[in-house]
Each structure stands twice: as C-alpha cells, then as structure tokens.
Amino acid sequence: MELKKISSEIRRLTALELGEKIKRREIGCAEAVKDYLEAIKTEDRAFHAYITVMEEEAYRQAEEIQKRIDRGESLSPLAGVPVAVKDNICTKDARTTAGSKMLADFVPPYDATVVEKLRQAGTVIIGKANLDEFAMGGSTETSYYGITRNPWDTERVPGGSSGGSAAAVAAGLAAFALGSDTGGSIRQPCAFCNLTGIKPTYGSVSRYGLMAYASSLDQIGTIGKNVRDCAAALSVISGYDDKDSTSVMQTPFDFSGSFPGDAAVSGRRLTGLKIGLPQNYFDGGISNDVKSAVLEAAKTFQALGADVEEFELPASEYAVPAYYIIACAEASSNLSRYDGVKYGYRSEQAKDLTEIFFRSRSEGFGKEVKRRIMLGSFVLSSGYFDAYYKKALQVRGLIKAGYDKALQKYDMILSPVTPTTAYPVGSQIEDPLTMYMADVYTVSVNLSGLPAVALPCGFGRAGMPVGMQLIGTAFSEALLAGAADVYQQHSDSSSWFREDAGHHPADRAEAEIPNGKGGRGK
C-alpha cells in the first residue's frame, strides 16, 4: 500500500493557499466545499476518517461565506476553507458522539467556543472526525463507530486519539482539522500520518464544548499539511474565553513574525537558536527508524545555524505511569456525568434508578473507557490515594521542574513523538500496557502544560512517516512555529501533497531514507 496522490488540484493546496484563492475569487467557496464533499463520498470508505459528514450545512455555510466575500467583508485567511472537527468537540445541531455508543444520539444544543470561532472566521465545517472513544487511545481502534485507517498504508493505524482528523488531512479529505491532545492525541497521529500539528500551551485555547477527558491536561489544537496552516488555524481558535475558567491567554496567538515572505525564506537560518536534545530519549525502546530520522533532523537544524546540544531530561521514564494515574483519575470523575439521566445512552434493561446508572454505563462505554474509569476510581479511593494519586502529582511536579530547568538553558527541546512508526491495525489493541508505554515522548508535555509542534522528519524502512516535536516554554508557539517553518522550507518532508512530489515512499532508494530531505523531489 502507499499514499494515493490527492485526486484534485483544490485539495492539494494548503489551507492558506486555498483561502487565498477563495479570497481572490479564483475558486468559489461552494466549489471548494463540493470538491471535498464529493471526495469524501467516494474515497473515505477506504479510511473512515469521518463519523458524520455535514453536507447540507456545509453547502449552506459556503453560500453564506461566499456572500460575505463578495460583499468585500474582511474575513480570516482561512475563510471558505473546509475543516474537519474531532467528534469530541460540540457542534450545535450536529451530532457529536465522542466515538462512544454512550453519545450515539447526542446533538449538542450549543457550539464549542472553538467551533464558534471557526464559524466567525468563515471556515466551513464539513464533518466530524473519528477518534478513540472519549479520546482514550492512540490508534483510533477504540471508536464505537469503527476503526480509521492510515492513508499511508491502510493496513496500519493512523494513530490517535485524533486519528480521524489526521487521516482526513493526510488523505486530502479536509484542508485542515481540529484535534485535542491530552497525552499526545494530536502529535502522535500527525507523526503517523506525516502531518504537522500544534498542541498549544494549556489555557491558550478554550476547552468550552470539548468533552472532558482529563481536564488539567486536555487542550484543543490544530492539524494541517504544514506549520503555516496549523498556525493560521491556531490564531483563529486561541484567545481568552470567560466560559473556561482555565483560559489564561488574553489575545489570540500572533504568528505574523514567524513566517516572513517567501523571498526571505531561502536565506533564513536559525542562527543562535539553542535546541536541547534529550539524549535519554534515544536509548532503550526507540526504533532505529525513528532514532535515525530525528537525529538526522537535529543535524539539519544544526546545518541551519541552530546550536544543538545533548542533555539529560530527568524523571522522563516516570512520565507515563504518572500520566495514566492522573489522566484516569480525572477521567473517572469527568465521566461520572454519563449516568443515563440527562443525556446519552440509557439502558432499556434498567428497572430502578441505580440500575439506570450501572446498566447504562456498562452498556454505553467501551472496554478501554471502562478500564480507565476503573483505574481512576481505584487510584482516588481511600487507602490508595496517597500511594498513587498523590505520588503521581508529586512526580508531575518533578517532571515540570525538569522541563523548566532545561528550557532556561535552551530555546526549545527537540524530541521524537513516538518510539515507532505506525503499526498494523489490531497488533497492539489487546495489550493496554504496551500502548500506554508508547506515549513516552508525548505525555510529559501535557503534564507540564507546555506547547509542542509535531512535524514530519522523514520515513522509516517500511515507508512509513516519522515525526519529531519541538517543545518550548509556555506561550512560545510563535517561536516553535517559526523554527518548524524554517525546517519545512528547507526539507521536502512537508511537500508530500504536491502534485509533483513522489507519493511512493516505498519506491525511494534505501540510502535516501530516512533523511527528511530525501527523494520527495520538487
């Protein structure tokens, strides 16, 4: 299997390029939306990126936005651009399931703040993307609505939990997408599907209308063909929201300084930029595919003028256990709202109120969700609270302190996103511990509330994409995106969607792999 060339010129454009053409009225909104919706109809059968396609509403929106453009209204650079929204983000009057049987008939009476912002910016929501049930998983195999497949190889998982969002963008079935990242759920599918994604600083994007998994870790972010698309979308959805008490950023992100015009690009370097490379991330469980691609990328950063230095990131091997204790604890509390009374699934077997709770939850939740609720209930229970939950919070403090110290010395940290490339469907789903341990490079970022940009950096031996991430101090998104952009302008790793790019990773010479600059000819 190999990634099929995206079948239309419109869908091969980046989100910003499409937005520009719509603004200049070279492409009509409805034309762009139709191109995407028709492609979903014929092509999504192979991937199952979407749970719900919002055809009627998308056309209606497109018409409305076209009128606004024709009137000369000043809209965002993404006006008219089709976007996929992860199905744990509420869309008014459009079914939002969180990938669960529990919410199979749930139609939100309100829009999430990010959805409201997408609408104000004139983007067109074309559908709700598949995900692991309640965002709990790393492969989009736990969705009640069926698995999503990786467009680079449909025998493999797209990653998760934002696997539908990533598959949609990788297959050219959405120009960009929103995902959510609690422990890597944006970055890991981006790594598996050769995409760029931004997990923003905790508190920079409103969580109002995001179905809560672990509230101190959850953050909505963006997935796109390149970092410029992700940044443009992030400046739309970020900023203060009084409906989210953890919203801390007064104004949306401003990336205007991150991406100078094309003329300035070729000469752009990263002189003076200090990048830390956690050497302990490259021992042990990491595959050669990922290790060599990320180390190669480190060399590229160095060649671009950055000062790359190895260092030891302390306590990193404790991040996964601490994360799963904290995330499950918060999940067990958050998911207690699904009681079969106010909304969601109610068992028909129930004969009294207690049975409504027990039966509805037992029949409505899937296996992984139940496992995490039980783990969370256990670590919070009296007698075990101190040994597990309190201990994990202390370890969380140590992990954050480790990052804080490193980021005093370095402008950013370069790290792998995953220990391996995308694995075959069904190969790990019965082994929860192995799946949890694969989150080793992503969860500590959430525990610390920090931003990270995940971006492609080459291919492994099976022709599958490898991702890396740049991690920075809180609210350093503009700096991270700028550095990611310089890398992307100097490598072919983010031009896979171009018509003249080689779409046949397996055909490329072994010697060129896994260098991000190899074989994707312009």
Added chain:
Amino acid sequence: MKITDELIDYISELSRLELSAGEREGAKKDLTDILNYMDKLNELDTDGAFELIHPFEDTNRFRNEGCVNGDRREAMLRNAPASKGDYFKVFKTVE
C-alpha cells in the same frame, strides 16, 4: 499491587460499572499489570515534594455570581433519554 476479587468488586461499585464474568477476569489481570507498572513511581523519593495538580496553579479566575444564560430548558431536555413536561424522567426513587 494485586487486584483481588474483593477489590474488583469495590472498584466496579465506585465506577458504577457492572462487569460480566469475562470482563471481570480481564479487568483483574489488566489492572494488576498496569498498577504493577505504576509502582515504578516508588523508585523516586518524593518526600515533601510539591503536588502539581494543574500546570499553572496561580491562574484561577473568578467571575461575579449571576445568571448569564437564558432559559434553555427545551434545548437541554431534547437530549434526555426520557422526560416529562419540563423535567428529566427517572424511576420513582422514594417509596
């Protein structure tokens, strides 16, 4: 940490989950494996260490107390599995 029959009963009660015999055995094994792995945290000495509950703890925001949303009763009831008039409907809970 071994999850015994007694503990799994306690956990499923706390979780408001009813487990089938198969689910129960699977959960006992999975939870035992996972908790054994989590016991790795005991290698770290955290005596007196700060408990980080939230990434940015000093940012709690307060707002004036007051009603800001209108009457959305009908919209809210639309998703209820059962309702009667203006209310959610459940089984009689008081004899």
